[in-house]
Amino acid sequence: MASGVGDRTVIAGIGQTEFSKNSGRSELQLAAEASLAALEDAGLSVEDVDGTVTYTLDGTGEFELIRSLGIKELRYYSRAPYGGAATCAVVLHAAAAVAAGAASVVLIYRAFNERSGRRFGLPQTAAQVSSSGSYWWRWYIPFGLDTPAKWAALHFQRYMHVYGVTNEDFGRYSVVCRKHAANNPNAYFYQRPITLEDHQNSRWIVEPVLRLLDCCQESDGGVALVITSRERARDLRRPPVRIVAAAQSALWGGDIVSDYFHTDIAGMAEIGDIGKKLWAQSGLLPKDIQAAMLYDHFSPIVFMHLEEFGFCPRGQARDFIREGHIELGGSLPVNTHGGLLGEAYIHGVNHINEAVRQLRGEAINQVPNAQHILVSAGMSGIILGKA
Amino acid sequence: MKRTAPLATRDDRFFWDGVAVGELRLQRCANCGKRRHPPGPMCPWCHSLQWRVERAAGRGVVYSYVIPRHTAIESQGEPVIVALIELEEGVRLVSNLCGVAPGAVRNGMAVEVFFTEFEDGVRLHQFRPAGR
Incomplete structure (x- = not known):
């Protein structure tokens, strides 16, 4: 059943710094701390690392990181583009490199001061955007679409129109993830749950789609993962987590953060495409997944994930959420750490760490008998499995 | 009111040149005749590098909308x-x-194009309800 990189590689270790609004140290230091923590977790040393993968947006250069960690030699280093779309792509790149023999132990890192340094939520200028490679955004900025919330909301409004979904419906996701975060000491919003009323009383960011409590946090912090082969992981410290399937998607007509040109934008075609690839690679079906970590930069995208992956029919995510399916104890607990809204916004990679904790049986909000967990970031996705 | 000036490139300067003279211009493949937007140097259907510019009627409908408040x-x-x-x-x-x-x-509301000059000479295409 396995194709592509399926089931030949594992996540051997995870690491992270604390998540905050002001780390008080450099992004390089956050990257180095998280990386070392992941290697210690795996029971590997810096001498074992021969590959790295990060985001194109990451500010820490490979040479800077290996200079700090004392890594002597890299024979593979790669980066994945388009912001949060890289979340699971970094795992695909690392797994593909290991499966192909281009590297044996790959360190994935993502670290930033995204609240105390350059904030993603503040308006961007055309020059900033063009230098990041996402050139199409210059078609939007002159008209006032100058933040991710605004790009995304113009897409989501079509979804609301087609299926009659309201902002209050979106708020039910925010309430669930803040409830999950309230139990998680690593979450910025630890012990701070919200009600639907709080959500509806929060100010509009982009009317009629996003209120403040629909938006992810801006956070400082670092996360790292160690990827190696199943064979290499056999004698390591921790039970490895299997990378059962991994895929990226870019479809003609697609775009980054926004989605204005596909014939049907009351959904997200790339998520559906990732779903098809992951189900085909793994031989699994939605019913085989015990929990999902879904990229939640803004609450509506969770609805699209649930529908495009087939956990519920198109247009019915609001009922699926209202019925409690995505809560602890539901049929598909989602973002059990609190997600990017509740835990922190470490550009999605903190979702992967949570999936690993769930499969090791050591999550704060542990899902009983977790065998397979889906992590998706819209343009990239993975299915992780218990060893 | 101030707006960020659009960034024109070699591939789409015709569009902004059109906005400057009050025309909404679209790119059309000179070989297969299909229109495309945003503009690009190559026709994705027939791979022709030859294209022409035509003036759009300037009429359309609202497909989606937002009111940014932040x-x-x-x-x-x-x-x-x-x-x-x-x-x-x-x-x-x-x-x-x-x-x-x-x-x-x-x-779905019907709209038509018009053009506005903002501060610092920034000209942009804008839309308003059709037929008023």
Whole structure:
């Protein structure tokens, strides 16, 4: 059943710094701390690392990181583009490199001061955007679409129109993830749950789609993962987590953060495409997944994930959420750490760490008998499995 | 009101040149005749590098819309409505919707193009309800 990189590689270790609004140290230091923590977790040393993968947006250069960690030699280093779309792509790149023999132990890192340094939520200028490679955004900025919330909301409004979904419906996701975060000491919003009323009383960011409590946090912090082969992981410290399937998607007509040109934008075609690839690679079906970590930069995208992956029919995510399916104890607990809204916004990679904790049986909000967990970031996705 | 000036490239300068003279211009493949937007150097259907520019009728419908309420241009005064417009010619583009109250905007409402000069000589295409 396995194709592509399926089931030949594992996540051997995870690491992270604390998540905050002001780390008080450099992004390089956050990257180095998280990386070392992941290697210690795996029971590997810096001498074992021969590959790295990060985001194109990451500010820490490979040479800077290996200079700090004392890594002597890299024979593979790669980066994945388009912001949060890289979340699971970094795992695909690392797994593909290991499966192909281009590297044996790959360190994935993502670290930033995204609240105390350059904030993603503040308006961007055309020059900033063009230098990041996402050139199409210059078609939007002159008209006032100058933040991710605004790009995304113009897409989501079509979804609301087609299926009659309201902002209050979106708020039910925010309430669930803040409830999950309230139990998680690593979450910025630890012990701070919200009600639907709080959500509806929060100010509009982009009317009629996003209120403040629909938006992810801006956070400082670092996360790292160690990827190696199943064979290499056999004698390591921790039970490895299997990378059962991994895929990226870019479809003609697609775009980054926004989605204005596909014939049907009351959904997200790339998520559906990732779903098809992951189900085909793994031989699994939605019913085989015990929990999902879904990229939640803004609450509506969770609805699209649930529908495009087939956990519920198109247009019915609001009922699926209202019925409690995505809560602890539901049929598909989602973002059990609190997600990017509740835990922190470490550009999605903190979702992967949570999936690993769930499969090791050591999550704060542990899902009983977790065998397979889906992590998706819209343009990239993975299915992780218990060893 | 201040707006960020559009960034023209070699591949789409014709579009902004059109806006400067009050024309909404679209790119059309000189070989297979299909229109495309945003513009690009190669036809994705037939791979022709030859294309021509035609003037769009300037009519379309609101495909989706938002009213940003957070920082930037909307803090300068009255709310700005941003709309994804589906043109009669079959392509979509992002613009602003004017001459209608935010609460009265509807998906599918018929709109027509006009042009506005903002501060510092920034000219942009804008849309308003059709036939007024």
